[in-house]
Amino acid sequence: MIVTKPDALVLDMDGTLWDAVDTYTLCWNKAFEEMGVSTVLRREELLKLMGTPIDEIMRVITPGMISEDREKFVARVHEIEARELPVRGGKLFDGVKIGIERLSTIYRLFLLSNCEKGELQIFAKFAEIEEWISGSISFGDTYLQKGENMRLLQQRFQLKSPVYIGDTDGDGVQARLAGWPFVFVRYGFGSTDRFDLAFDSFSELTDYFMNLS
Template identity: 45%
Template sequence: MIYTMQKPDSLIFDMDGTLWDAVDTYAQSWNNVFQDMGIDIVVERDNLARMVGWEGKKVIKELMPDFDDEKRQQIYATVNAGRHSLIATMGGTLYDGVREGLHQLATKYDLFILSNCAKGIIRSFIDWAGIDEHIKDEFAYGVNYMPKNHNIKLLAEKHGLKNPVYIGDTLGDGEQSRIAGIPFVFVSYGFGETDDYDMKFDNFRDLTEYFMGLE
């Protein structure tokens, strides 16, 4: 950490790379559809992991460069339709200390999840992780196809947030936080790297301890 932070009124979390790792599940959802459609593409974990945090339009262009946008969107919709049930059965890996940490943090802050994922995926994650009672609201890129800075502002306006912070794991998360005009907390255990942050934590337990200690 490099700054002493003013106590926020709310914590807005990124999902993938911040709360859990579901890359294997996401890759399986792609490969199931490609196989069913007879498309000769195999999505490997390492390749998909480097795209975590990207907006959907960028992901599908990268994965399907030889298809036109209409076909990409059609396949992506099919992938996401199957992803909900796959999350329920395969789940992912919740990072160490997340479930307990959210339980504690919710006693002191309003907690939100905001991610560049398809509509409904955050809800599937919340249900799988059993954290519904701790999360006040969530917002996904797939709801309006707008960048995170825009959706951070929508959440803040909807809930009257005066001093939120965004917690994520990528350079893009930091950039979007800056545009939104709020502090960025970087978690180094996720998928990305950046030196542009207001605070950094190497694990979720330390993050929880810090924010629980603010007065």
């Protein structure tokens, strides 16, 4: 239970605000094809790894690929995603856009994800929520884990009582490392029973924080 009203809500992206796994899978498979790799990635395989930094995903999906080829592959994935994500995007979860707009009238809102540099900005533009977001930070910006990025964000914006909203047990682990309360959304990609609050929909989450005194 969150006792103190937060001064900021910091939101994960994938599995919390949208589902863009189909687009990510397409981009990865295009990169495999262009590099002459026979691997064909399925949505279900990538879904299990969502929220994980790309270098860790690579170790799972391409265990036999040498380091130099991995670097080239990752660079190509980034190029393809930069082209495809703004066009194909993903599916916003129900209630996200209107919820973000409502919450921004009371709270400072931030995005924090393990995605690559620039993808949070692509997401915010695609979702048409840019005007309500006060800032963002990602693994691609700093090459730091989420807990470290939480502390960095807190320091940078002088946040006193932020909370992290995410959809995996790993999100909760990182929030606790940063000393933040963790709000879990059950509709996302992961599962956990370790949280301070949990909601079944973004609309339910929005109503709770709008009425928190």
